[in-house]
Structures are given as structure tokens and as C-alpha cells.
Amino acid sequence: MTPPRAYGGLIAVTLVLVAALAGPAEAQPQDLDALLQKTREARANDAETLEARVQRFREARDARAAETREAQRRRDAAVARSEALLAEFDRNEAALTERQAQLDARSGNLGEVFGVVRQVAGDFASQSQNSIVTLEHPARQARLDRLASATALPSAEALEQLWLDLMQEIVATGKVSRFVAPVIDASGAVSDTEVVRVGPFTAIADDRFLVREPAAEAFTALPAQPPRALRQRAEALSEAPVGAVQRVDVDPSRGALLGVLVQTPRLGERIRSGGWVGAVIMALGLAGGVLAVERFFVLARVGARMRRQRKAIASPTPDNPLGRVLRVYTQQPDLAPETLELKLDDAVLREVPALEARLVWLKILAAVAPLLGLLGTVTGMILTFQQITLFGTGDPKLMAGGISQALMTTVQGLIVAIPMVLLHAMLNARSKALIQVLEEESAGLIAEQSERRPQGLASDGVGDGV
Structure with missing residues (x-):
């Protein structure tokens, strides 16, 4: 069968001949011979090219056939090896099952012992992982981990080492x-x-x-x-x-x-958790404490001077309230009882403000401190609810600040108010006692003057009658 490329060459030669015949009648005969010769040479070249291509195709086909045969041979060998390996695997599995049965029969109760050893080693390894004794004996943890994860029966040395490790832990519990x-x-x-x-x-x-x-x-x-x-x-x-x-x-x-x-939290951290309200409460508490200390020493000094004055009524001194009240009597001993009573009452009233000075502030602080604590509680709860609205309730730490302020301000208010109430009661009672002394002494002077006054009037009347 002639290839299609050969037909193309014949068509080209035919067209050339037709063109030559259609030319002038006077063309030379040698030109036709040359054209024929070229046509033959072109055909010969095309035939050689075609033959070379066919030869290359045949060689490639033979090579692919050889590769196919080699692949089939390797496949057959692999299939045969796979079947042999599967057979060997089945034999090994059967042998392994038989050996395992023999091992179970020979080991007897050793399997249970092995299970107990693994369990004890595993429990001790978990405990030892967090024990400070392990850092003194760092190789112990690795031994316990190996024994707990072992798949073979432990040796006698391994069992003895486990016992030693357990004893070591027991001894360490009572040792520095x-x-x-x-x-x-x-x-x-x-x-x-x-x-x-x-x-x-x-x-x-x-x-x-x-x-x-x-x-x-x-x-x-x-x-x-x-x-x-x-x-x-x-x-x-x-x-x-x-x-x-x-x-x-x-x-x-x-x-x-x-x-x-x-x-x-330390004390400072607790105080700081109260926020600005807590700071105000603590400042008021400090001011109240200073005021109470000042009033305590003042009243104590005044009380000591008044006690000394009561022992020396005849010689009053102006450095204490009782002495100043007594001086009203000693400076004008001849006054009528009614007039003396008025003057003594006036002297006592002048001493009362100094004895009761600034005690009312302690009472005010005792009332204001818990109110400020309530204010801090409300402020802290508002802050907590705002945080819940923004972030939800997933993280309790976000709400800790508001809750701390709510609780600590209440505590701080009570811590300040309770001592203020007690101090006010104590100091107020002390001042009232001093005022009571002044009133008692002034009443005694009035009574003494009243007793003396009728006697004086009677003596005057007797003299006049004589």
C-alpha cells in the first residue's frame, strides 16, 4: 500500500509536467529530461525517508514489547513472592499462637503477678512524677516508667528495684x-x-x-x-x-x-481593692482615730488634775475645770446662796464645751463610715453588672474587681464605724463623769454656803436685839 506522502509527490510531479507541456512549443527537449530526472530523484528521496521512519517505528514497537514482557515477568515474580510471604505469615501466626499458648500454660499465675506489678509501678510512677523526692533521685522516674509500660515479664532485679524505690519513698517521708x-x-x-x-x-x-x-x-x-x-x-x-x-x-x-x-491577698491589697471609696473610709477612720487619741489624753490629763484638786479644795488652781469653778466661790465667799448657785452654774457651763469638744465628730464618723461602705457596695455592683453586660459571665476574673470593691467597702465601713461607736461612748462617758464631778462640787459649795448663811443671819439678829 502506497503511503499518502507518495501520492503527494506524484501529484506534484504531474502538475510540473502539465505546466511544462502548456509552455511554448519551442521548449528544448533537454529541459524535459532534466525535469524527469528531478522527479525521479525526489521520489527516491521520499521513499528513503519513508523507509527510515517505518524502521524507527518497528524498533520502538519491539522495545515496548520487550518492556511489556519484562513488566509481566516482574509482576508474576511479585505475585509469587506475595503468595509465599502470605503463606509464611500464616505459618508464623500459627506458630506465635502456639508459643503464646505454651507461654500462658507455663507462666500460670505469673500473668496476674505481672499485672499487679505493672499497676503498682504505674501508680507509683504517677505519684513520683509530682514528688519532690524524685528530684533527689532523678533516675527513679525513668525506671518506673519503663516497668509500667513493659510488655514482658519483669525480671527479679526489676522487682527488687521496685521494692527498693518504694522503701526509699517511705523512708523519705520521715527524713530531712x-x-x-x-x-x-x-x-x-x-x-x-x-x-x-x-x-x-x-x-x-x-x-x-x-x-x-x-x-x-x-x-x-x-x-x-x-x-x-x-x-x-x-x-x-x-x-x-x-x-x-x-x-x-x-x-x-x-x-x-x-x-x-x-x-x-495581703492587707494592703485588700485595702486597695476597695477603690476610692475605701480610701475615703480609711482616711476618715484615721482621722477619727487621731481625734479619739487626742480626746483620750486630754480628758485623762484633765481628770488627773481634777482628782488632785479634790484633795486640795481649799487651794484651787486655774489649771483644771474644778479649780476654776472653786475660784468663783473663794473669790466671793459672802455671796447669797442663790447668787452663788447662778455663778457656779455659769462656771460649770463654761467648762462643759471644752470637756465635750469634738466628741460629736466621732459620732458623725461612726454614722458616715457604714454609709460610705454602702455607697462602695452599690458602686461595685454597678461595675460588676456593666462587666457582665460587656463580657458575659464566662470569666469570673473580670467580675472580681467590682465584687471586691462591693465587699471590701462594706467591711471597711464597719471596721471604721464599730471602733468609732465604742470610742465615742467611752470618751463621752468620761467627759460626762468629769462634768458630774463639777456639778457635785458646785452643789456641795452651794449647800455649804446655805448652811452657813442662816447662822450668819441669826447671829446678826441676836446682836441687834442686845
Whole structure:
């Protein structure tokens, strides 16, 4: 079959011949021979090109057939190997089942023992992960983890080591030990520090209380340390020689109580949580305290002088209210009782304001302080409700500020009001007692003058009659 490209060559030659025949009749015969020769050469070239292409196609076909046969051979080999491996897998699985049955038959109760050992090791590993004793013996945790996750029967050495680790933990509960361990400070730096361990409960470095940091396998200092008294006892234990008896505070919850203790607000933090209302209440309380102290010393000094004056009625002095009242009588001893009574009443009334001075302010502060506390409570609750409206109730910390202000201002108001009421009552009673002394002494002078006055009048009448 002649290829399509050959037909194209014949068509081209035919067109050339037609064009040549249609030319002038006088064309030379040699031009036709040359044209025929070119046509033959072109046809020969096309045939060679076509043959070369056919040959390349045949070679490519043979190569693809060889590759196909090779792939089929490899596939057959893989299928055969897969079948062999599956057969071997079945044989191994059957052998494994048989060996497992033999192992179960020979081990007997050892399987239950192995389960108990794994359970004990797992429980102890969980406890040891948070124990401060583990940092003194860092290799223990890895042994326990391996034993808890083992799939084979434990060896006698492993069982003995587990027993030793358990005994070590028991002994450590009643022992104070010193060792060097990594400690993470507040800046995040890790340093090897001498640590004093009090049983499994408390760890101390100098005057700092430490807690276990499981993620870092190190101790970390509490972000806020307990009160100074506890730190002083901890420092004394750190500096005490070996064998000395020293008092120290122990956290039986192994860190939980210390965490709660350091989170407890200090007095200053509680006062600041009251906000500006709490500050006003505390300022009023301070002013009331200063006023009460001043009134106490003034009334005490006046009372002491009046007691001395009562022992020396005949020689009144002007440095005390009683002396000034008595001077009214001694300066005008011949006054009529009615006139003397008026003058003494006037002298007593002049002394009363000084004795009762500024006591009314204590009474006012005692009434205003709880009202300010109520104001702070209302303000704090309004703030809390505003935060709930904006952020919801998902995060209690957002509401803590308003609730703290609401509660602390009430507490501060009561703390100020209750002492103010007691101080006012005490000082008012003291001033009333001093005023009572003045009234008693003035009444006594009037009575004495009244007794003397009729005798004087009678003596005058007898003399006149004579």
C-alpha cells in the first residue's frame, strides 16, 4: 500500500509536467529530461525517508514489547513472592499462637503477678512524677516508667528495684535531707542550688519555699512567698547544722496549701481593692482615730488634775475645770446662796464645751463610715453588672474587681464605724463623769454656803436685839 506522502509527490510531479507541456512549443527537449530526472530523484528521496521512519517505528514497537514482557515477568515474580510471604505469615501466626499458648500454660499465675506489678509501678510512677523526692533521685522516674509500660515479664532485679524505690519513698517521708538540685528563679534562669527537703511535703532554699516543676524536672520558687515569719523559720532551717532541731512549717498537701496561701491577698491589697471609696473610709477612720487619741489624753490629763484638786479644795488652781469653778466661790465667799448657785452654774457651763469638744465628730464618723461602705457596695455592683453586660459571665476574673470593691467597702465601713461607736461612748462617758464631778462640787459649795448663811443671819439678829 502506497503511503499518502507518495501520492503527494506524484501529484506534484504531474502538475510540473502539465505546466511544462502548456509552455511554448519551442521548449528544448533537454529541459524535459532534466525535469524527469528531478522527479525521479525526489521520489527516491521520499521513499528513503519513508523507509527510515517505518524502521524507527518497528524498533520502538519491539522495545515496548520487550518492556511489556519484562513488566509481566516482574509482576508474576511479585505475585509469587506475595503468595509465599502470605503463606509464611500464616505459618508464623500459627506458630506465635502456639508459643503464646505454651507461654500462658507455663507462666500460670505469673500473668496476674505481672499485672499487679505493672499497676503498682504505674501508680507509683504517677505519684513520683509530682514528688519532690524524685528530684533527689532523678533516675527513679525513668525506671518506673519503663516497668509500667513493659510488655514482658519483669525480671527479679526489676522487682527488687521496685521494692527498693518504694522503701526509699517511705523512708523519705520521715527524713530531712539536703541535696543539690536545679532551681528556676523568677527570671527563668536555672541554677544548681542546695535544697532542704522536709519529707515529701516541703522544699526550701534559703528563705524561699519551692515547688516541683514536673515539665522541667526542677524546682521553681513560688511567685509570691508566704509571710515573713514562715520565711524566717525556713531560713533558720536552711542554715541549721546537721542534727539540729529546728521548727519549720510543713505543707501536708505537698504544695497545694502554699499555693493558696501565696494567693491570699495581703492587707494592703485588700485595702486597695476597695477603690476610692475605701480610701475615703480609711482616711476618715484615721482621722477619727487621731481625734479619739487626742480626746483620750486630754480628758485623762484633765481628770488627773481634777482628782488632785479634790484633795486640795481649799487651794484651787486655774489649771483644771474644778479649780476654776472653786475660784468663783473663794473669790466671793459672802455671796447669797442663790447668787452663788447662778455663778457656779455659769462656771460649770463654761467648762462643759471644752470637756465635750469634738466628741460629736466621732459620732458623725461612726454614722458616715457604714454609709460610705454602702455607697462602695452599690458602686461595685454597678461595675460588676456593666462587666457582665460587656463580657458575659464566662470569666469570673473580670467580675472580681467590682465584687471586691462591693465587699471590701462594706467591711471597711464597719471596721471604721464599730471602733468609732465604742470610742465615742467611752470618751463621752468620761467627759460626762468629769462634768458630774463639777456639778457635785458646785452643789456641795452651794449647800455649804446655805448652811452657813442662816447662822450668819441669826447671829446678826441676836446682836441687834442686845
